[in-house]
Structures are given as C-alpha cells and as structure tokens.
Amino acid sequence: MPNLIKPLLSIIVITALAACEPGTISSGADFQRNYSSARKALEQGNYDSAIRSYAVLIQNAGPLEPRLRLEYAHALLRAGRYDEAAQIANGLAASTKGRDRAAALAVSGTAQHESALADISAGRGGAGAIAKLRSADAALKEMLALDDGLDPLGAMASRRADIARDLKRLGAGG
Numbered sequence: 001m002p003n004l005i006k007p008l009l010s011i012i013v014i015t016a017l018a019a020c021e022p023g024t025i026s027s028g029a030d031f032q033r034n035y036s037s038a039r040k041a042l043e044q045g046n047y048d049s050a051i052r053s054y055a056v057l058i059q060n061a062g063p064l065e066p067r068l069r070l071e072y073a074h075a076l077l078r079a080g081r082y083d084e085a086a087q088i089a090n091g092l093a094a095s096t097k098g099r100d101r102a103a104a105l106a107v108s109g110t111a112q113h114e115s116a117l118a119d120i121s122a123g124r125g126g127a128g129a130i131a132k133l134r135s136a137d138a139a140l141k142e143m144l145a146l147d148d149g150l151d152p153l154g155a156m157a158s159r160r161a162d163i164a165r166d167l168k169r170l171g172a173g174g
Contacts, residue, residue, distance in 0.1 A: 031060060035068075042071060047079035066096055073107045082115035093139075102146035106156060109139030113163055120166070130172045137163045 038053030054072035061068045069092050076085035089108035093101050116132035119125065140160050144151060151157060167173055 031057065039071070042075050042078070045078070047075050050075040051079060051081075066092060066100060070100075070103055070107065073104070073111070077107055077111045077114070080114075080118075082111045082118065085111035086115065099147050099150070102143045102150050105139040105143035105146070106150060109136045109143060109156070110159065112136035112139065113159060113166075116166065120170070125170050130167065130170055133163050133167050133170075133172070137167075 034053060034057055038050050038057055041047070041050035041053060051072065054068055054075060058065055058068050058072060069088060073085045073088040073092065076082075076088060086108050089104045089111060093104035093108055096104060112132045113136040116129045116136065119129040119132065137160055140156050140163070144156060144160075
C-alpha cells in the first residue's frame with residue numbers, strides 16, 4: 001500500500017496545479033497522462049522509456065520541475081547511468097533545501113557510490129574512484145543529517161558503512 005501513496009499523491013498534486021494554474025503546466029491532461037506513463041515506466045523497470053519521458057516532461061513542468069528532475073535522476077541511476085544521475089541530482093541539491101535537498105543528495109550519493117564501484121570493478125580504483133567514494137559519503141552524511149526519515153530501514157546508513165570499507169580497501173582510510 002505505501003508504494004501506491006507516492007504516485008497517487010503526485011497525480012493529485014499535478015491535477016491540482018493543472019486546475020489552479022492554467023498555463024503553468026502547458027499541457028494539462030496530456031501532461032498528467034505523460035507523467036503517469038513516465039512514472040509507470042520507472043516503476044516497471046523500463047528505465048530508457050522513463051528517461052525519455054521525463055526529459056520531455058521537464059520542459060513544461062512549471063513548479064513540478066524539481067520533482068521531475070529527481071525522478072529523472074532516479075531513472076538514470078536505475079539505468080546504470082551513474083555519472084549522469086549524480087550530475088542531475090547534484091544540480092537539484094544545489095538549488096533546493098530541506099527534504100527536497102536530502103532526497104537529491106540520496107540519489108547523488110547512491111549514484112556516485114555505484115559509479116565508483118563500477119570503476120573499481122573495471123580496474124580503475126585510483127584517485128577518481130576514491131574521490132567519488134568520498135563525495136558519495138559526504139552526500140549521504142548530509143542527507144541523513146537533513147532528514148534521516150528518508151532512510152527508515154537504514155539503507156543509506158548501511159551504504160555509508162560500505163563506502164568506508166571501500167575506501168579502506170583502496171588504502172584511503174575511512
């Protein structure tokens with residue numbers, strides 16, 4: 001049931017904004033339908049489709065742009081496009097505060113960690129991977145400080161412990 005709450009709330013917000021602020025979201029019902037398709041693609045693991053859909057939606061998102069950028073970054077992360085996901089999430093984190101910043105930092109930190117792991121796996125465990133690990137740790141540390149409620153099961157805290165082990169394994173301390 002909790003997995004249904006976020007999409008339903010998003011649809012309610014989009015509907016309310018489309019009804020109350022004509023012109024802000026230029027396509028109205030089309031925008032809402034396209035958002036539902038993008039979100040469904042993301043949830044079903046059709047990441048390339050979600051990425052394409054979000055890229056188009058962001059252009060006319062109005063006040064929903066930060067939310068759509070976060071979902072776009074999440075789709076990039078899930079598609080294994082870690083550096084792109086981190087870049088989008090970092091830009092979003094730089095322009096938001098509070099819970100929105102924390103959510104962007106969670107995506108950024110996760111993407112940077114996964115990118116570092118891919119580098120290490122490919123034999124590129126040098127300074128670049130270490131920098132990504134440190135940046136990932138800093139993002140997740142700030143995320144948890146801003147809103148630890150976004151990590152109810154401890155996944156981000158656990159990821160920070162993994163990052164410390166990865167840094168130690170690379171001889172970069174913890």
